[in-house]
Amino acid sequence: DAGVIQSPRHEVTEMGQEVTLRCKPISGHNSLFWYRQTMMRGLELLIYFNNNVPIDDSGMPEDRFSAKMPNASFSTLKIQPSEPRDSAVYFCASSPRDRARGYTFGSGTRLTVV
Amino acid sequence: AQSVTQPDIHITVSEGASLELRCNYSYGATPYLFWYVQSPGQGLQLLLKYFSGDTLVQGIKGFEAEFKRSQSSFNLRKPSVHWSDAAEYFCAVGHRTNFGNEKLTFGTGTRLTIIP
Numbered sequence A: 001d002a003g004v005i006q007s008p009r010h011e012v013t014e015m016g017q018e019v020t021l022r023c024k025p026i027s028g029h030n031s032l033f034w035y036r037q038t039m040m041r042g043l044e045l046l047i048y049f050n051n052n053v054p055i056d057d058s059g060m061p062e063d064r065f066s067a068k069m070p071n072a073s074f075s076t077l078k079i080q081p082s083e084p085r086d087s088a089v090y091f092c093a094s095s096p097r098d099r100a101r102g103y104t105f106g107s108g109t110r111l112t113v114v
Numbered sequence B: 001a002q003s004v005t006q007p008d009i010h011i012t013v014s015e016g017a018s019l020e021l022r023c024n025y026s027y028g029a030t031p032y033l034f035w036y037v038q039s040p041g042q043g044l045q046l047l048l049k050y051f052s053g054d055t056l057v058q059g060i061k062g063f064e065a066e067f068k069r070s071q072s073s074f075n076l077r078k079p080s081v082h083w084s085d086a087a088e089y090f091c092a093v094g095h096r097t098n099f100g101n102e103k104l105t106f107g108t109g110t111r112l113t114i115i116p
Helices: none
Strands: A005-007 A010-013 A019-024 A031-038 A042-050 A053-056 A065-071 A074-079 A088-095 A109-113 B003-005 B010-014 B019-021 B024-026 B032-038 B044-050 B056-058 B064-068 B073-078 B087-096 B102-106 B110-115
Touching: A005 A088, A010 A019, A019 A088, A019 A109, A031 A074, A042 A065, A042 A074, A042 B102, A053 A065, A074 A088, B003 B087, B003 B102, B010 B019, B019 B110, B024 B073, B024 B087, B032 B064, B032 B073, B032 B102, B044 B056, B044 B064, B044 B073, B073 B087
Parallel strands: A010 A109, B010 B110
Antiparallel strands: A005 A019, A019 A074, A031 A042, A031 A088, A042 A053, A065 A074, A088 A109, B003 B024, B019 B073, B032 B044, B032 B087, B056 B064, B064 B073, B087 B102, B087 B110
């Protein structure tokens, strides 16, 4: 199993540009989570999907952020337009229906907006 | 709403010494509790979890944690740390969703430094 795969690992972009982060969950996992990690706020849950359907997006900071999961093997998190305060590490995690198995995290995307 | 407090931002321990990282939670029902470890530049890896039963749970890499309901705590311990244990440690409490899995709320983390 290749685990949760995120791309790119690093992204540097200019303020105002669109940024798209990608995630491939583990095959067979039915839930997918997007987290943002910063020094100031720690790990924040942005949105999660179950069976490709967005369930709770209350953590999405504002309308500039959007997430999609068109199929069970792919999800995107888009920021448009990006701002310097969006600089953070963004993690994707997936989990199976069996709650005893917890989450599997990807290695994250470090986003820097200049 | 559930919450997790990790009171220690940074802990320094000598290699070979024992370790205890503190975690306190707030949750209305019986909590599902987790400890994750994050090495620099990496994602989070599950160390151990508590769901029910024996309040002392064993995890990977020689770690254990004890659930104490009366103290709302789930402290992580290791009898003898190794230099490779230097990392960030996160405690989390789970809220079961209607879909059978957990929505996790994380603490702010404790950074562990190991000195020779």
